[in-house]
Amino acid sequence: MNIGKKLRAAILAALLTFAPLHSAAPVEAAALNPVLIGMSALGGYLAYQGTLKEMLAIGNNVDYQISGLKQDMEENGEDKDALNREVVDRVLGRLTEHGEYALSINSLPFLWRVNASDAFNAACYPTDYITVNRGLVRALHHDEDELAAVLGHEMTHGLRQHSAKNYAKAVAESYAGIAIGSAADNLDWQKLNAIVGYAIAKDVTLPSEIEADEGGFYLMTTAGFNPGGGAAAMARMAYYLTYETQDIREYQDPFEDPNAPNYNDHPAMLERIERLAGMMCAYGxxxxxxxxxxxxxxxxxxxxxxxxxxxxxxxxxxxxxxxxxxxxxxxxxxxxxxxxxxxxxxxxxxxxxxxxxxxxxxxxxxxxxxxxxxxxxxxxxxxxSEDKTMRKKIAAEEKARSDTWQKIREKALDAKGELVKQLRYNADRYSDNGMAKEALFLMERAFAAKNPDDIAENYAIRGRARAVAGDYSAALADSDHAVELDAKNIYNFLNRADVHRMMGEREKALADLEKSQALDEKNPFIYKMRGEIYNETGEKDAALAAYKDYWRYAPNAQDIPDEYMKDVDAEAYDKIIKEREKKELEKAEKEKDKMGEKT
Known part of the structure; x- marks a missing residue:
């Protein structure tokens, strides 16, 4: 919910890097160079487009999604309370499985975890990873309808790709601020920084928060939750942040003038309650x-x-x-x-x-x-008579929303080959991490696309995902079909080798690796898998030989087991150990700092 504040802080930090911090006279219109202002407008547009493209690419990459998840767990820890995890899993499971929505073709399926932070917060990353603080779950007393409103809000950020779009808009706003400052003869940079920060909060983040409240309401109601959950959650949040929180950073003054200028990038609490209550009324x-x-x-x-x-x-x-x-x-x-x-x-x-x-x-x-x-x-x-009139109105509005989601689904079916190729890549990375459900979901999208890009490879990657799920019969059928369709694609053999390996058919797996080597002897995955197979069967000398070949073709590999790495490259092994010890020390220092903050 507060990810927008982090976003603004990052943008302002970048702005301050370029702007001198001395005070100067306020900018006057006459002091501005119109040519530079025109150029700044074009530069801002190009900055927006380039940043948006980059952020959307990040949001559509499983490596970044899983990296974000791991970083969250490393920094905050995973909540050990089973009840907290169960209720979040139940609510988000119902929202994702029964709520009415559609994922864009360049969006990942939602992942989530409950972290051990006691702060009242939740956030959706650009990669559709949702982090939920246990402090939020506890403060809402595990109420499923209130949690559905908050988590539906976070899902809407992901569905609307708010993080990517807002970051791009914020970069453009900051670019414009820097350009204006550069074009002015006399300028108070501190005031300009404040203006840019205020603009990002009010013009970029705030509208998306309002949209997320609205989208979250419809998402939770279509999933069968209580339509009053949104207003109730905001009422609970207002009470908690005013009277219960022990964290000064969360506290809100109940007597603060809501009309006074502020940098808040979320709607005022009373305003949110009234808007969500109005939506509940219309729904009824x-x-x-x-x-x-x-x-x-x-x-x-x-x-x-x-x-x-x-x-x-x-x-x-x-x-x-x-x-x-x-x-x-x-x-x-x-x-x-x-x-x-x-x-x-x-x-x-x-x-x-x-x-x-x-x-x-x-x-x-x-x-x-x-x-x-x-x-x-x-x-x-x-x-x-008003009941009948209202029913017609609400039915028309619901149909319009359903039609909007359907257009997104249809656009996904018309996706270009590059986007389908990314679906396969992401599915395979999910399989690498043992996440069969997510891998199979993406492959279902790949097969449904009107432009499948590479049908044989679709079968190969779905086959591997099915093997990860334990459906070996279907996995082998897909893998065999992939090879039949295209026997020149090395990855079709590599995927089938991995399926055989998961099935415990060692000799068939090694045979497919031989066929892969005949197609491209420099492909490092051949030797990586061969080393893993020999290691699993206790053939240490053969495993070491395979890992040496793997290192030759992938000299920066980080996944060779220590017992082999020290013989593969002793110098590199020493560097890896030192870097690992350094990270562990940094982690211990962070934990020590956290404990100090709590005490």
Whole structure:
């Protein structure tokens, strides 16, 4: 959620590198060189286009995605609390599998982890890696609807490729600032830096945060979560950051003037609550509203007043979750009869189903003995002419959103061969890391593309991914077909060799490596895999010989086991050990610094 602040800091740091820090008189219009200003506009545009291309390429590379994941875990540690991980896995699993969205052809599937940071935060990297702080999960008390709103927000950043686009825009803004400064005779660089920082926050990051709130709302509701979860999450965040946080960097002043100039790159909390509450109301066909942070209304008639039921005052959260349950029921059911109000012999009134999304609604309606009033208000709501009008409006808006996602899917099917080639590369790198699900997802996209680029290689890489998944029969069928289609592509044999190896068929794997060597004896992967096979079978001399050949054709390789590397190249081995010790020392120093900060 605060990744935008890091982005702005990086851009401003770059700007300060080029700008002198002395004070000067404010810039005057007459002092600006119009030619240089025109050139700065063109330069800013070119900077934007070049940076955007580079950032999108980074975002579509599995190596960067996994590197970001590993760096996050190294810096923050992985959360050891099973409950935290389980609830995040459950929520993001449901969002990714059941929410309505479409990935651009140059976007990676989402990965996520819960890190051990206690800060109230989550962020989506340009590579669609989502990091979730355990501090966020705990502060939201594991509430799945509130987490769905926050994580849907982060997913929307990824789906809209906000990080790449915002970084490119920020570079362009900074470029323009530097150009203006260079074109001015007298300029206060510190003021210019402040102006650029403010512009990045308000013109670049802030609009994407508003878009992410909106996209997250529709993503979570299509996945079946409570439509009040977004407003409830913002209410919880406001309470936590004002009254509970022990981190001065998170604290917000509840009495701060919201209209005063500031560098905040996120919308004001009250504004976010009101916007998300308005979206919840519209989702419920306009019937449901919350007033005074506690009173739940249906078409202007008060149903009940929420209260708190936790170890802190969560009244406002409860009000939005109650209202969200009503909104979902109005949205999902076209008629009063669909609510299935029935009276049992004991006089108790039941309605709707036992879906978790209605828990707060049913709890507080029962507490207030408001079942009959609820039935009466719901019946009246469906009888109004506004209900039918609103249903047509909401249906049209939902169709428009679905059509937009469909266009993205169709554009992906029309992808150029280079993008399909990148799908294969990314799939193979997922397989390298034992991530069969992600590899097979990308290969499904590659096969669906109208321009498959290299059909034989598609089969080879899907075959390897299937072997990683343990489906050896299908893996071998794909691998054999790849070789049948193209027996001149060395990678088709290398992939099949790896499939045989995973199946435990050592001799067949080595035979395919022989065929690979006949096609290109300088390909280092032949010797790498051969060394691994011999090492696995305990044939140390043969493994050493293979690793020596591997080093000859890949002299910067970092994946030769230590027991062989010291005999392959003793000098290089010593450098590797020293570099490893240096990194471990740096890591220990960072851990020591973190412990010092906590104490």
């Amino acid at each position: 066909m306009g019937h449901v509203t919350v007033k005074n942070g506690a009173d739940v209304y249906i078409d202007g008639e008060k149903l009940l007043t929420a209260d708190w039921d936790a170890d802190y005052n969560n009244t406002q959260e409860n009000a939005y979750l109650i209202a969200g349950g009503l909104a979902k029921a109005f949205h999902d059911h076209a008629a009063f009869a669909d609510w299935q109000f029935t009276t049992a012999p004991n006089g108790r009134i039941s309605y709707l189903n036992e879906d978790r999304v209605y828990e707060k609604l049913k709890k507080f309606v029962a507490r207030h003995h408001a079942e009959e009033r609820l039935a009466m208000l719901v019946r009246t709501a469906y009888a109004s």
